[in-house]
Amino acid sequence: MAILVLGRPAVSSGEVLRHPARRMVRVLLGVLAVRANRALPLDELVAALWPERPPPSAAANVRNHLAELRRLLRAAGPDQPAIVTSRDGYLLAAAPDGVDVTLFQRLVREGRALRRHGAHPAAARSLARAVGLWRGQVMAGLPVPDLVRPDVTVLDEQRVVAIEDLAGVRLALGLHEELVPELAGLVVEHPLRERLWHHLLAALAASGRRAEAVAVYHRLVRVLDRELGVAPDAATRRLYESVRHSGDSAR
Structure with missing residues (x-):
């Protein structure tokens, strides 16, 4: 897991968390991570960073912020997620476990499948690990852009349901x-x-x-x-x- 947004946005390098110094770069990291592996057009990224009055240099500023994120990812080590440019825009290309959002969702699916098969101890471990990925609110300390607000709402709901699922499994274990x-x-x-x-x-x-x-x-x-x-x-x-x-x- 390299990109963390279930809390304050950061890039993980082993035990070290690297937080982008500039606020807009942190917002950009959060947006790309919440929408991991999905292309976002430049104009949508501009609107996410400047919801009211984008400056004339907004497009150039976004590209500069993306370059800063790329440097941060490279500095974190090999095999990190990468920011990719496509004809549809920019995307954070990441393995399924490369972003805490997608890792959380995978662990929840795994925990529920284990529960359905009666493997309650293993289900509890998966669900506890999923819930434990949350260090705070999604993109903590930052305004959530309208672009990803629906995604964040879904994630918040998924977190509470995962907590409910975990409690149910632990009850089944007699705890x-x-x-x-x-x-x-x-x-x-x-x-x-x-x-x-x-x-x-x-x-x-x-x-x-x-x-x-x-x-x-x-x-x-x-x-x-x-x-x-x-x-x-x-x-x-x-x-x-x-x-x-x-x-x-x-x-």
Whole structure:
């Protein structure tokens, strides 16, 4: 993995992270990496860097920024991704694992395939590695150009779903107790992600913390009603009823 944009944009060289010194070069690196292996016309790169009033020298400035990125990639060592000029524009030509974005997506696909085949320990490793690639927001510290905003929105969603998938696999492995504090934080960070609440309810119930599980369910009911005007889905309601009835049978 050589190009990092799941966080502050950087070029990786072994254990060393090289951050472009100039802000516009960092934005350009982020745009090319998010759209890795896809050509971007020069005018779209100009609009990404100067969304309102491009200077007369904008095209020349983009070419200078690209030259600076090429030097940075060469300095990082051999077998790095390369910026390629084509008749359709410029693209970052990278191997599937050469950019953290594409590596993240591959690991998520791998983790889900392993989960479907019942290989939960291996699935957990792949998903944990995928989630661990995130060092912050996509292109952290920079404005996200409109050109790649849809891509960034998709990546943000993929990250949360991967976190949900990982929690589900770890529940299947019986790691209930250690999941509780993590999930408790996640439902605060993502209060409208019902799947995270479902996992928290399941983890508390499996840990014998029935009263807390019931309280979590009622918190979820209030959040969903206040924010969306809906009730928990059928699966979460069934889990809650199971927890509630298990308490009745224990008396």
